[in-house]
Every structure is written in C-alpha cells, then in structure tokens.
Amino acid sequence: MMKNIKPIVADADAIKRAADLLRQGRLVAFPTETVYGLGADASNPDAVAAIFKAKGRPADHPLIVHIADIDSLYDWASTVPDAALKLANRFWPGPLAIILPKKPEVPLEVTGGQQTVGLRMPDHPVALALLKSFGGGVAAPSANRFCRISPTQASHVSEELGDAVDMILDGGACEVGVESTIIDLSGSKPRLLRPGHITRQQIEAVLQTELLMPLVSGAPAPEISEETRAPGMMAVHYAPTTPAMRCPAEQLPERIRQLIAEGKRIGLLTYQLDIAETGQIRVLHLPEQAANYAQSLYAALRELDNLQLDVILIELPPQTEPWRAVNDRLNKATALHL
Ligand code: TXA
Numbered sequence: 001m002m003k004n005i006k007p008i009v010a011d012a013d014a015i016k017r018a019a020d021l022l023r024q025g026r027l028v029a030f031p032t033e034t035v036y037g038l039g040a041d042a043s044n045p046d047a048v049a050a051i052f053k054a055k056g057r058p059a060d061h062p063l064i065v066h067i068a069d070i071d072s073l074y075d076w077a078s079t080v081p082d083a084a085l086k087l088a089n090r091f092w093p094g095p096l097a098i099i100l101p102k103k104p105e106v107p108l109e110v111t112g113g114q115q116t117v118g119l120r121m122p123d124h125p126v127a128l129a130l131l132k133s134f135g136g137g138v139a140a141p142s143a144n145r146f147c148r149i150s151p152t153q154a155s156h157v158s159e160e161l162g163d164a165v166d167m168i169l170d171g172g173a174c175e176v177g178v179e180s181t182i183i184d185l186s187g188s189k190p191r192l193l194r195p196g197h198i199t200r201q202q203i204e205a206v207l208q209t210e211l212l213m214p215l216v217s218g219a220p221a222p223e224i225s226e227e228t229r230a231p232g233m234m235a236v237h238y239a240p241t242t243p244a245m246r247c248p249a250e251q252l253p254e255r256i257r258q259l260i261a262e263g264k265r266i267g268l269l270t271y272q273l274d275i276a277e278t279g280q281i282r283v284l285h286l287p288e289q290a291a292n293y294a295q296s297l298y299a300a301l302r303e304l305d306n307l308q309l310d311v312i313l314i315e316l317p318p319q320t321e322p323w324r325a326v327n328d329r330l331n332k333a334t335a336l337h338l
C-alpha cells in the first residue's frame with residue numbers, strides 16, 4: 001500500500017522548506033491559479049527526471065518552466081520577441097504559457113528533447129513566494145499521474161502521487177481549474193497549442209494578428225516540422241478511469257433510461273438539467289457560467305470517478321467560444337468512449 005504524503009499549510013516557514021527541498025533536487029507539489037504543479041529545479045536534469053518517474057510520463061513530453069517575473073524570460077529563452085513581451089506584460093502573472101526558442105543551457109530533459117521551452121509566471125501567492133524564495137526556474141507539469149485528471153486541490157495530489165513527492169504545499173482550491181492557455185511563439189506565426197482561461201480573442205487583441213490553431217497530435221501541418229509538435233496535445237488526456245461520455249441535454253433522459261434498464265450505475269455531471277438522484281444515479285451540478293464550471297470541473301470528475309460507477313454521463317456544454325477550454329478538456333476526458 002502506497003503511503004500518502006500529507007499536504008501542509010503553505011505558510012512562510014513551509015515555503016522556505018519547500019525551496020530548500022527544490023535546491024536539493026527533490027520534488028515539491030504547489031498550488032497555482034490553474035491546477036497544482038509537481039515542481040523540480042528546472043536547471044537540474046536529475047531532479048527533472050524524477051518528475052517523469054513520479055508521473056509515469058514519457059520523457060518526450062516537455063515541461064513548463066515557472067518563473068518569478070518577466071525578466072526571467074531572458075534566463076531561459078534565447079530570443080524574446082516583442083510578441084512575448086506584449087503577452088507577458090498583459091497577462092502575467094497569469095494562466096498563459098509561452099513557448100520560445102530555448103537557450104543552449106536549458107536541459108533537454110525539461111523540453112522533452114525540443115529546442116523550445118515553455119515559460120509561465122503563475123498568478124498564485126504561494127507559487128510566486130516559492131519561486132522567489134527558490135530563486136530559479138521551477139519545471140512543473142500538473143501534479144497528476146500521466147493521462148489522469150489534473151489536481152485542483154492539495155488532497156487530489158496526495159491521492160494521486162502518494163509518497164512519490166517530497167512535500168505538498170496546500171494553498172486551497174485553484175481558482176481557474178483548467179490548465180493554462182499555451183501559445184507557441186517559436187515559429188513564424190503565433191499558434192495556440194492549448195486553449196485555456198485566457199482566450200484566443202484576448203491574445204489576438206494584444207498581438208493584433210490571427211492565431212494559428214492547435215495541431216492534432218500525430219498529424220503535423222505541412223509547414224510544421226516534426227520537432228515543433230506538442231506531444232502533450234494527444235487525444236486521450238485528463239481522463240477519468242470510469243468510462244465517460246458526453247450527451248446533449250435533450251438526449252440525456254432517454255440515455256439514462258437505457259443505462260438504468262441495463263442495470264448500470266451512473267454518475268451524471270449536469271449544469272442545466274435537473275435530474276433526480278436515485279439509488280442508481282449520482283448527480284453532480286456544475287455552475288452555468290463557463291469560468292465557474294471550469295473551476296469545479298476536475299474536482300467533480302474526480303469525485304464521480306472515485307465512486308466506482310459503471311459510466312459517467314456529461315451533459316454537453318454549449319459549443320461556444322467561452323466554453324472552448326472546457327470543451328477541449330471534455331473531448332479528451334471522453335475520447336475513449338464516444
Ligand atoms: O496550467 C498549467 O500550465 C499547469 C500548471 C502547473 O502551471 N501545468 C501544466 O503542465 O499543465 P503539463 O505538463 O501538464 O502540460 C504542459 C503542456 C505539455 O502537455 C506540453 O505539450 C506543453 O505544455 N509544452 C511544454 N513545453 C512545450 C514546448 N517546448 N513545446 C510544445 N509544447 C510544450
């Protein structure tokens with residue numbers, strides 16, 4: 001039985017100890033405004049390798065380096081184009097990661113062997129205090145096992161990683177709840193790699209140009225070389241272990257009747273529909289506004305996943321721009337069972 005490290009309240013003393021652990025090459029999970037990260041000293045290849053081991057993540061999946069301020073961009077990126085400065089000035093600290101050409105000294109372990117590096121200044125007091133106290137860049141993927149749901153509370157991290165992490169800083173529930181928007185500025189035109197809380201329109205307004213859209217993994221666009229693909233953008237990701245399916249509201253009652261007739265135990269994630277719970281169906285209601293829905297989504301999926309049900313049904317959210325990040329994550333969570 002795996003022993004679970006208990007989260008500790010992220011006060012000044014705990015943050016100082018966490019920074020010491022990072023300096024020793026150890027792993028520290030910490031809160032950000034998006035999701036909890038599993039951090040290691042980004043300049044230490046052995047420490048970075050420990051992240052991949054703890055997560056069970058393939059080594060070619062690049063990590064985002066978290067930095068304490070905009071100036072630190074120059075420590076990691078070999079060139080910092082105007083567009084990067086514009087975005088950082090407008091959105092940092094915040095839920096936006098920027099991909100830039102890496103400096104030669106940035107370990108390839110961090111970048112999954114690529115010549116680019118992902119950078120982000122998170123908007124969370126604990127993350128920022130930790131980065132400041134540590135004094136360097138912290139490589140941190142989401143603190144979940146590979147292909148599982150990202151943690152949005154400290155308790156999710158201990159459930160998920162057991163004692164594979166040396167310390168878990170508890171900074172409460174994450175406000176954004178889905179991973180950062182990722183924008184690739186290493187090519188000739190800016191490309192959105194992962195939708196998030198900061199929208200395509202917000203970025204286009206700052207850059208005054210239209211963004212190229214995400215590539216589907218395994219199908220690089222003609223103008224893109226194999227090295228610039230985003231390995232983390234695979235179809236199955238963020239998935240619960242219980243089979244999960246999306247279903248439009250108007251088809252839900254019939255679908256539920258069918259599943260109940262088959263004797264299935266159902267978890268239902270709704271935001272609009274009012275469906276009564278019975279012995280066979282557990283219902284969780286999410287907020288009707290996209291940002292609030294996003295904030296609670298992963299905790300709700302995790303709660304349903306822990307009940308060992310036969311199926312999770314998800315009421316299909318609106319297919320509109322404010323819901324892009326939510327729809328992207330739900331596509332991935334249900335990719336195996338459509
Ligand atoms: O909100 C977030 O970004 C959270 C918190 C902890 O900051 N982190 C996070 O990390 O979501 P992770 O590793 O779960 O996802 C980062 C994604 C990877 O899937 C990878 O595809 C992409 O960022 N990425 C990182 N560096 C890249 C690079 N050099 N080129 C292309 N994609 C990159």
Ligand code: MG
Nearest residue numbers: 141142150179
């Ligand atoms: Mg992740």
